[in-house]
Amino acid sequence: MYRIGIDLGGTNIAVGVVNENYEIVAQHSVPTGAERPAAEVIADMGSAVETVLAKAGLTAADCESMGIGSPGTCDSENGVVVRAYNLNWFDVPVCRMLEERFHIPVYLSNDANCAALAETVAGAARGCRNMVLITLGTGVGGGIIIDGKIHAGMRSAGAEMGHVLLVLDGEPCTCGRRGCWEAYASATALIRQTKEAAKAHPTSLLAKILPEEITGRTVFDAADQGDAVAEEVIRRYCVYIAAGFTDLVNALAPEMILLGGGISRQGERILEPIRAYVADNCFGQHEGAIPVIQAAQLGNEAGIIGAAAL
């Protein structure tokens, strides 16, 4: 049997069919056109599913289920996208609408949860039943897998891992609170820290090479050229990431923590200091329940695979 996965984004809808090993056997992508009514977008999702089934030489009857990874708050139990600002969707019963068209069960979860699930079925956490995926981007996203299943909690509102405290009453966060992990460990926060360091050290190489558009990579580029100020920004940023990882270890004792998002492409350069900090600071220190800490593997395909695995 096959499964269908839909990665519903604010810009594109990516649809794929996976086989029993969660390998994508066919895929197709269409623009979301999120400015349109939800019913039109869902009709396009359905058409994309038909296209991808045709590509694979299959029909819906060959598929066990369909899954959707959506941005925003999803009510997985009832198959309803409760609130997704970048789609302008509020209380959209997307599962029911696709079930009526394809007559197979349609499941729904948040895209961050799907990415975590995908890593357990086909990525860096294959076979792992208790893990957390943390994605560093504009914000800090999280997906928690407990006992092989997504843990999203009441009204699927949990795993907002970016919004646990690092510093009570610290830096302002987009969520309205102060001191959240996201305000220190997101790529956005790294860019802020890069700017602040360049301003504080105007004669540093970092300040001199500072481009018009600063990204999460800028500080790594400066460090590559031997800049000590940039190295210090990176060192401190790794502490921010690792302090949050340590909290995850103490609270949930996952077997594995995966790091996703653009920053994770820095690989061992950031993973090594993160691992060292976790081992030094978790409960029981080096005798504690230290998880495997690695970069996520699946990148763009995580959305389709995770949705298919729902």
Added chain:
Amino acid sequence: MYRIGIDLGGTNIAVGVVNENYEIVAQHSVPTGAERPAAEVIADMGSAVETVLAKAGLTAADCESMGIGSPGTCDSENGVVVRAYNLNWFDVPVCRMLEERFHIPVYLSNDANCAALAETVAGAARGCRNMVLITLGTGVGGGIIIDGKIHAGMRSAGAEMGHVLLVLDGEPCTCGRRGCWEAYASATALIRQTKEAAKAHPTSLLAKILPEEITGRTVFDAADQGDAVAEEVIRRYCVYIAAGFTDLVNALAPEMILLGGGISRQGERILEPIRAYVADNCFGQHEGAIPVIQAAQLGNEAGIIGAAAL
């Protein structure tokens, strides 16, 4: 069918038999004598079980299972107490030893986890499948119930909720890290905050009534007499508790958070400001996944009931 619960403490071993409604039908308590070899303590646990079965007019064959709530780190999968300093137990296969004597399955978990489970089967969280119990005492203990089961994570090392950050690099914690929730929200921390406030405000009523032995109640007694300094200590202490609760909401979205330990006897006086802070600060604020926040109900019986429910 009945079940046997053993609450193994550093001072006493409390054994009880519960019926299908988790009501204790007979119980018996003996001193632990933790200075003795583990085998002797376990022999006494067995004798206490026999005493309590006789009291109830039952035999082990009338019981479905036996459970043990132990301090320290427990390997629930293998039934081994890995490390319990106040018992001086290291790698003690307590379950196997009692199974050989009673020929029924014997389960094991940490006492904080048992207390949480007890509240779901017979206390304030009856019927609730996703909840967290936080106990404020010398430290901050936690038990997490997900999908009706204890979540303890890898090597049963999780739910060390006291050791998640409130302030990166903040107050020193007993675990070796700085800034843990426990260093702000435990009864020990409240006593420290009480002393500091009395010292900073030597003319306050709090400073004047300060007894020889300051306890977690001292500051509440001063507030009862209208002392503003004491009121401010309590206000800030509730923020510390509530900030950690808010993290639990954002990460796990439990349906309910219960507060246990001596401080919880202050009831609405601390629960009301805690609830208000959580609603103001959780993700989505007043539209967020705000759990029911209550005091735990079972007190001393939680250990026996939770162990029996394993």
